[in-house]
Amino acid sequence: MRTGLGRVCVGVLMAALVLSGCATAATQPVAPEASPVVEASVPAPEEPLEICVTFDKMGAYREGNKYYLDQAAAELGVTIDFYVADEDAQKQSAQVDTCIAKGVDGIIVNPWDIQAVLQDIDRAHEAGIIIGTMGQYPARDDTTDFLYTANCYADGSMLGEWLVENAGDDPIKLVNLQGSLSHDCGVLRDKGLKEAIAGHSNIEIVMDCPTEWRPEPALACMENALQAFPDMNAVYAATDGLLPPVFSALEAAGRLKPVGDPDHVIVMSIDGDPQGCAAVRDRFMDAGIAAGENPNSGRQAIEAIIKINATGERLPDNERIIQNEGYLYTPDNLDDVQDLVWGCVIGSQQ
Amino acid sequence: MGVRDWLAAVDVSGRRAGSSSVYQAVEKETVSRPGLAGLTTRAGLGRGWGIVREVPMLPVVLIGAGLLALSVDGFATAANGQIIMRQLAVLVIAATGETLVLLIAGIDLSVGSVIGLGSVLGTSVILATGSPTLGLLVCVGTGALIGAFNGLTISRLGVPPMILTLGTMLTARATAFLVTGGRSIGGLPADVLEFGRADWLGVPTVFVISAGAALLVAFILNRTVFGQSIYLVGSNERAAAFSGIPVRRVKFLVYFIGGILSGLASFVFLLRIGAAMPTAGDPLLLLVIGSVVVGGTSLMGGEGGVFRTVTGAALIMMIVNGLSLIGASYYVQDVVSGVVIVVGSALGVWLVRARTGE
Numbered sequence: 001m002r003t004g005l006g007r008v009c010v011g012v013l014m015a016a017l018v019l020s021g022c023a024t025a026a027t028q029p030v031a032p033e034a035s036p037v038v039e040a041s042v043p044a045p046e047e048p049l050e051i052c053v054t055f056d057k058m059g060a061y062r063e064g065n066k067y068y069l070d071q072a073a074a075e076l077g078v079t080i081d082f083y084v085a086d087e088d089a090q091k092q093s094a095q096v097d098t099c100i101a102k103g104v105d106g107i108i109v110n111p112w113d114i115q116a117v118l119q120d121i122d123r124a125h126e127a128g129i130i131i132g133t134m135g136q137y138p139a140r141d142d143t144t145d146f147l148y149t150a151n152c153y154a155d156g157s158m159l160g161e162w163l164v165e166n167a168g169d170d171p172i173k174l175v176n177l178q179g180s181l182s183h184d185c186g187v188l189r190d191k192g193l194k195e196a197i198a199g200h201s202n203i204e205i206v207m208d209c210p211t212e213w214r215p216e217p218a219l220a221c222m223e224n225a226l227q228a229f230p231d232m233n234a235v236y237a238a239t240d241g242l243l244p245p246v247f248s249a250l251e252a253a254g255r256l257k258p259v260g261d262p263d264h265v266i267v268m269s270i271d272g273d274p275q276g277c278a279a280v281r282d283r284f285m286d287a288g289i290a291a292g293e294n295p296n297s298g299r300q301a302i303e304a305i306i307k308i309n310a311t312g313e314r315l316p317d318n319e320r321i322i323q324n325e326g327y328l329y330t331p332d333n334l335d336d337v338q339d340l341v342w343g344c345v346i347g348s349q350q
Numbered sequence: 351m352g353v354r355d356w357l358a359a360v361d362v363s364g365r366r367a368g369s370s371s372v373y374q375a376v377e378k379e380t381v382s383r384p385g386l387a388g389l390t391t392r393a394g395l396g397r398g399w400g401i402v403r404e405v406p407m408l409p410v411v412l413i414g415a416g417l418l419a420l421s422v423d424g425f426a427t428a429a430n431g432q433i434i435m436r437q438l439a440v441l442v443i444a445a446t447g448e449t450l451v452l453l454i455a456g457i458d459l460s461v462g463s464v465i466g467l468g469s470v471l472g473t474s475v476i477l478a479t480g481s482p483t484l485g486l487l488v489c490v491g492t493g494a495l496i497g498a499f500n501g502l503t504i505s506r507l508g509v510p511p512m513i514l515t516l517g518t519m520l521t522a523r524a525t526a527f528l529v530t531g532g533r534s535i536g537g538l539p540a541d542v543l544e545f546g547r548a549d550w551l552g553v554p555t556v557f558v559i560s561a562g563a564a565l566l567v568a569f570i571l572n573r574t575v576f577g578q579s580i581y582l583v584g585s586n587e588r589a590a591a592f593s594g595i596p597v598r599r600v601k602f603l604v605y606f607i608g609g610i611l612s613g614l615a616s617f618v619f620l621l622r623i624g625a626a627m628p629t630a631g632d633p634l635l636l637l638v639i640g641s642v643v644v645g646g647t648s649l650m651g652g653e654g655g656v657f658r659t660v661t662g663a664a665l666i667m668m669i670v671n672g673l674s675l676i677g678a679s680y681y682v683q684d685v686v687s688g689v690v691i692v693v694g695s696a697l698g699v700w701l702v703r704a705r706t707g708e
Contacts, residue, residue, distance in 0.1 A: 058680055084680035088633035089534075089623050094437045098674060101429035115536030115625035119543065139536055182532025 045077065045306050049106065052099030054083040054092055056112035056135070060241065060273040061294070064342045065110070065135070069298030078302055089113040096120040100127045106305030108298075110135035114184070118143065130308050134297040137184055141321060145314070146304040149185075150293035151323035156189035158328055159236065159268045160196025162287045163203065172203040172234050172266070175225040177246070179238035180212045189238050189270060206232055211242060218242040222249030234266035240276035240288070240343070243269055247284060259283040259331055272329065274347035277338070283331045290341040292324030300324075406646045406697060407661035414665065418672040425675055432554055434664075434671050439556035440465070440619045441663050444634060445641040446564045447611030449659045450571075450604045451511075452642055454584045455651025456504065458605065459515040460496060461612045461638055462631025463522035468492040468616025469626035470526045473535045476620075482542050489617035490610055496522060497609015501602035519635075526628035534627035538620070546621030556622050563614060567607075568656040580604060584651030640687075641666060644694030666690060 053069065055062050066082070073080045081104065085092030092112050099107050100123060107124055109131065111117035117138045124131035125143070132146030141147050163172065176193070179186030197203045206229045209221030218237070222245055225232055235246050250256040250265055257264040260283070269276055272290025279285035300322060304315060314320070327340040338344040402409060419426035444461050451458045468489040476485035496518055503509050548555045571577035582590040583600050591597045620626045645662025647654025669690055673683045 081677060082679075083674060086633060086680070086684075087629070089625070089627065089630065090437065090440060090619070091633070093623060094433055094671075095674065097433045097436070098430070098671070101427065101433060102424060113534045113623075113625060113627055115534040115627070116623045118536060119547075119624035123547070139534075180532075182527070 045309065048077050048079060049306065049309060050079045050081065050102075050104045051106045051108060051302060051305055052081045052083070052095075052102070052104045053108045053110075054085055054095040054099070055110045056085050056092065057087050058084050060275070060343075061239070061271055061291070062110070064273060064294040064346055065298060067346055068295050068342070069108075069302070072299035072302050076302055076306065078306070085112050087112055089116040092116070093120055096124060096131075100124055100129060103127075104129065105309055106130040107132075108301045108305075109133050111138060114139045130305050132301055132304060134301050135293065145308060145320070146301060147321045148293070148297035148300040148304075149323055150291045150297075151325045152185040152188035153192040154323070155270050155289045155291065155326045156192025156194075156238075157196045158192075158289055158326065159270065159287060160193040162328060162330075163234070163236075163266070163268065164197055164200050166266075166286070167200075167203060169202055173206045173229055173232040174203060174234040174236060175222065175229075175232055176205050176208045177218045177221060177235065177237045177242050178208060178210045181210050183213075186210075186213070186238060193236060211238070213239055213241060215242055215245045219245035219249060222246055223252075226250075226253045226255070232265070235268070237267070237269040240269050240271035240273040240279075243267070243275055243279055243285070247279075256284065259286055270326065271343070272326065272341045273343040275343070277329075277334075277341050277344040277347055280329055280331055280334055281344075285331075287328060287330045288341075289326040290329055290337075290343065292326045294342040295340075295345075296322075296324045404655065405657045405661055407644065407658065407665055407694065411661050411665050411668065414668060418668060422672050422675045425672055428552065430671065430675070432549065432552070434667055435557035436554050436622060437667050437671070438663055439554065439560040439622060440615045441634065441637055441641060441667070442560045442660055443563050443611050443615040443618060444631075445638045445659045445663055446567050446656050447608035447615075448638050449642050449645075449647055449654060449656055450567065450580060451608050452584075452647050452649060453571075453580050453651055453654055454601055454604050455587075455649075456511040456601070456604070457515065457639075457649075458500065458608050458612075459512065459635060460500065460518040460522055461608070461615075462633075462635035463519045463526070464493050464496050464609065464612035465616040465619055465631035465634060466626075466628045467496075467522040467526040467529075468613045469620045469630050470529050470535060470628060472617055473538060473620050473626035474529070476538060476542060477535070480539060482539075482545070485542075485620070486617050489620075490613040493609040493611065493613020493616065494606065495609070497606045497612070498602075500609065501605030504605060505598040505601040523628060523632075530626075530628055532628065534625050536625040538624055542621065543624045546624060556618050559614070559618055563611060564656050564660055567611070571655060576600070576603070581652055584653075586652070637663075637666065640691045640694075644691055644697075646694075646697060662694060665694070 051073070055066070070080065081099065081102070083095040085095060089112050092109070093116060096107060096109065107129060109117055109120060111133055114136060117133060118140060121131050121138070121143050130145050133144050134148045137147065137149060138144055176190070178190045181187055181190070194205070207221065207225045209217065211217040211221065222235070226249060237243055237246055246267060247256055255263065255265050267279070267285045268287045269285060270289040270291065272288055272294075276285065276288045280288050304319070308315065327337055329337050329341050334341070334344075424430055444465060448458055448461055471492050472485040472489035475488045476482055500515055500518055503514050504511050545555060550558050571580065579590065579595045579600050582593070582595055583597050587597055616630070619630055641663035642654070642659045643649060643662070644665060645654070645658035645660070647658055666687060669686060670683055673686060678686070
């Protein structure tokens with residue numbers, strides 16, 4: 001029994017340490033190829049900088065975010081310490097503390113919680129460390145050293161305008177798959193869409209469905225909508241992650257037809273991730289918005305840290321806060337704009 | 351018979367006047383589980399081995415800490431020690447409550463949601479009144495109320511704990527969303543934020559609160575009749591009932607205390623983060639149960655303790671922290687944490703079998 005206990009204890013430790021060794025090898029950064037989206041606007045620092053990055057979670061969108069962040073870091077000679085908070089405000093706070101303890105040159109937070117990040121910003125500033133946010137507005141934007149996000153309102157609005165223009169006078173019965181209504185970007189995308197179609201009486205939203213960005217509620221909503229409104233002829237998805245349930249429900253109802261087919265259901269979505277790009281390329285989606293945040297925000301954040309580190313001065317507000325508008329892509333213009341669609345760029349390299 | 355009368359009638363070993371043959375089995379269970387109190391009577395190597403038997407993850411934690419200190423830059427620093435202690439603060443309090451529940455072979459899935467709801471209500475009250483004391487009372491009161499509901503429903507109506515606490519988990523979480531509209535709440539007074547960030551002799555205040563709560567519960571478990579009766583109910587509920595232990599009352603109190611601890615954890619959460627959110631406890635539930643099980647407390651009840659849970663939590667946090675410091679990817683960190691939970695759980699099962707001779 002004594003030997004057995006020792007074996008098990010040693011087993012726990014060995015498993016952890018062996019996997020730790022794997023972990024080190026698995027995380028060597030691989031610099032992606034250059035993207036044509038943005039050019040470096042600051043020279044690389046003379047002394048290599050170490051920057052901490054903590055993301056709220058991982059998924060297709062954040063993977064795209066990280067791809068361009070790594071690319072910018074490689075080009076600018078910056079070392080990135082990368083963390084993921086796994087949708088946990090406490091964990092993110094601890095990660096910021098770790099970064100502060102390491103004495104890094106700057107911290108980029110993609111905040112899971114917009115209130116909790118304010119304390120993280122305060123603690124970093126007390127330690128004299130540059131800290132800024134990307135991805136989501138903190139509850140107050142006056143203390144952050146920089147703030148680079150998507151322009152969620154403009155992204156939703158662009159799709160609404162596209163629908164108005166392309167629907168003409170045809171009657172449109174739209175199913176609205178919203179994102180999370182407790183998330184700024186979810187609210188703003190929804191608001192942008194609705195304000196763009198307001199006043200056009202031929203376009204009617206027959207069903208609003210909050211999905212929390214998750215596919216299961218989206219699938220349920222689509223099934224219900226197809227049942228309740230057999231004449232529905234358009235779907236708006238707040239994120240490309242909702243496209244699989246949209247297509248699944250349309251296919252089950254025998255209504256998945258390519259663009260141009262007389263029975264085609266209009267499909268629109270925001271993000272521009274690899275599946276959004278593929279859906280437009282395969283002509284099952286009519287219009288998408290490739291979020292401008294992904295190719296731009298990471299680079300903007302690193303450049304901001306380099307600038308502030310070099311000058312010791314706060315950035316002017318027009319440089320400190322930038323909302324990156326997305327890019328409209330459709331089956332007709334995809335060949336021309338695919339370099340702006342981050343999902344097409346990443347997808348082509350996989 | 352009131353609680354006082356009952357406590358007076360049963361001594362620390364669970365002995366009760368007019369013991370029956372069934373009671374003999376219960377007594378045997380008690381004697382075979384000495385607790386830390388029992389260890390004080392042993393000597394030398396026997397004592398050391400006894401500690402390892404009672405807190406099997408302790409050597410793993412100590413050796414692991416030593417190896418991480420030698421191999422990971424920045425691990426063995428005071429600042430990093432404080433980071434780990436801050437990370438442990440909420441987890442240890444919540445996991446201590448869950449330990450009690452698992453010891454009676456129950457489960458409480460509502461712990462994370464109670465932390466979310468408590469933190470939201472507590473923060474709202476602090477913002478409205480400026481009083482952290484009132485905030486603390488609301489946090490603890492929220493936990494106590496939900497714990498009492500869980501305890502009454504499980505002990506009196508016999509509703510399966512997993513089903514009942516799943517219901518309270520969903521209800522508490524939804525209530526927190528309704529109260530806040532899904533958003534987080536911040537803007538706490540500066541003195542509250544400073545207290546949450548402060549240290550006491552280099553130890554974060556939030557960890558001091560957490561350690562105090564864990565020690566108090568450990569004392570209750572190891573040194574009181576009530577504590578021993580928790581083990582007996584978890585080991586053999588029928589035998590405990592035959593020996594005169596008020597099983598329903600013990601069950602109620604366990605869930606009630608668990609709720610209070612969840613409420614306290616919600617207060618420590620808002621101190622630590624400086625904000626509250628309905629989703630605050632979402633990531634905590636699995637960590638809480640993982641800590642308890644990795645520490646060596648049995649899911650089947652009757653076997654385990656608070657010190658085991660603390661070592662389980664410390665092991666998980668230490669490994670996550672060490673992996674972060676060496677730059678391990680997010681996915682690898684989860685793989686390692688999963689392996690630790692699996693192996694740790696296996697250890698717990700093995701210990702129970704070794705002890706019971708199955």
